[in-house]
Amino acid sequence: MLVFEAKLRGTDEQYAILDEMIRTARFVRNSCLRYWMDNKGVNKYDLNKYCRVLREQFEWCKKLSAQACQASAERAWSAIARFFDNCKKKVPGKKGFPKFRKHQTPSSVEYKVDGWVLSDDRLTITFRDGFKAGTFKMWGTRDLHFYQKEQIKRVRVVRRADGYYVQFSIKQERNEYHEPTNRMVGIDVGLNHFYTSSEGNKVENPRFLRKAEKALKKAQKRVSRRKKDSKNRLKAIKRLGRTHLKVSRRRKDFAVKTARALVQSADLVAIVDAPAACRRLDLKVRNMVKNHHLAKSISDASWTLFRQWLEYFGKVFDVPVIAVAPHYTSQDCSNCGHEVKKALSTRTHKCPYCGYLDDRDTNAAINILMKALQGLAQLPRGTRKVTPGDEMTLCLDGETQKSKVARRARNPRQ
Structure with a gap:
């Protein structure tokens, strides 16, 4: 599934109608969530049926396309299903209870597939449901002429700080x-450098948030100085949102380009991960962010975003991206295997057993x-083909620290 995005060009009256469409979709989603909270045993199909009740109860809800109402109900159910899935997997911490x-x-x-019409030249889109938003020009770099209209399964209108966008699935x-x-x-990802490869190559950490802190503070002060519920305050809030949007876009652009270049330059990429069997070590990113001294730097590095794009390009280019357990990767000597x-704070690895000297990362x-x-x-013969994005848990379930030390004493290179 491909997702193409373009910016919508219209009038202020059309933008106001888009806001009303978005508010209606949000109302349907929140109403379905409340219906699930108040009634036990509600499933996905019951939420779809509840959309008809909302359309009969509220006249202004009929303006939104019936399929758009069902899509909002599906969003509510996806949040519910994610919560149930986290409970079954016994994810540590909060399970992500659905919120309004x-x-x-x-x-x-x-x-x-209903409620919109794409022009023959693929340059404009018209929304034809009850809101009658009209025709918008699309401004973007993606060419939709290579795809048939039947291939477009979803159309999403997104509101951001700098305007309105349309996405085609x-x-x-x-x-x-x-x-x-x-x-x-x-x-191996880090804070001093974005990542360090096994060949000794290092990519500098761009630190987009740190570089934009001065502009963010200035924009935030403008918001604080304006009177509440005033037009000047709304303008200042939009200016602050656009500044944050620039930071997020720069971070995403860097992660995409870096991940693509890394996958294209290798036949196998190994990354670090905290498997489910060893989550007690609290090495996941969301647990590391709890350190208030490093939280801003870790969030600015966007390791999770980089990991997601690595796995995506691994599937696109058919390159295995393998995630291994992080235990003792920084402490063990890569030359002799001793711990x-x-x-x-020690950034240099110096082994007292074999004298191997190298950078820690x-x-x-x-x-x-x-x-x-x-x-x-260690995989059985015939099953060594690894699909891109697969995770390999290389720690032993139930293995104690004492047994690990004994195993390393028998074979130091393990």
């Missing part, structure tokens, strides 16, 4: 040719790659 959408949150309305598989490089690489304890990246290759070697 507010005006401040990113808002959108989604249509299926197109049913099309994306597969690109990858030229073999005979190169396997392991990477060398070091504090976080480079040593960790080598260990990550070795773990991935070791996991591939």
Whole structure:
């Protein structure tokens, strides 16, 4: 499934109608969520039937397309299903109980195959439901002439700080040719450098949020100085939102380009992850953010976003992206396998057993790659083909620290 996006060009009256469409979709979604809270045993199909009740009860709700109402109900059910799934998997911490959408949150309305018409030249789109928003010009770099109109399964109108956008969900598989490089690489993310490869290559951390802090503080002061419920305050809020939007777009652009270049330059990419069996070590990003001294730097680095795009491009280019357990990757020596304890402030790995000297992050990246290759070697014959994005849990369930030390004493290179 491909998602193409273009900006909508219209009048102020049309933008006001889009706001009304988005508010109606949010009302349907919140009403379905309340209906699920008040009635036990409600399933996905009951929420779809409840949309008809809302349309009969509220006249202004009939303006929204029936399929758009069903899409809003499906959004409510996806939040409910995610909560149930987290409870079954016993995810540590909060399970993500569904919340009501507010005006401040990113808002959108989604249509299926009804309620919109795309022009023959693919340059304008017309919304033809009861709101009668009219025709909008689309401004973007994506060309829709390569796809049939039947391939467009969803159309979503999104409101952001700098305007309104339309997104097209197109049913099309994306597969690109990858030229073999005979190169396997392991990477270790960090704060001093965005990531360090097993070959010693380092990518600098851009720190977009740190660079934009001065502009953000200035925009936030303007909001604080304006009177509440005034037009000047609304203008200041929009200006602050556009500044935050610039930071998020720069961060995403950097993650996409870096992940694509890394996948194209290797035949296998090994990354670090905290598997479900070893979550007690609290190495997941959301747990690391609880450190108030490093929270802003970790969020600015956007490791999770980089990981998601790595797995996506791994599937596109058919390159395995393997996630291994992070345990002892920074402490073990990549040359002899002995454990060398070091504090976080120690940035150089020096092994007292074999004399191996290297950068701490480079040593960790080598260990990550070795773990991935070791996991591939342990797979049974005929099942060693790893699909891109698969996770390999290389820690032993129920293994105590004492048994781990004994196993390492028998074979130090493990």
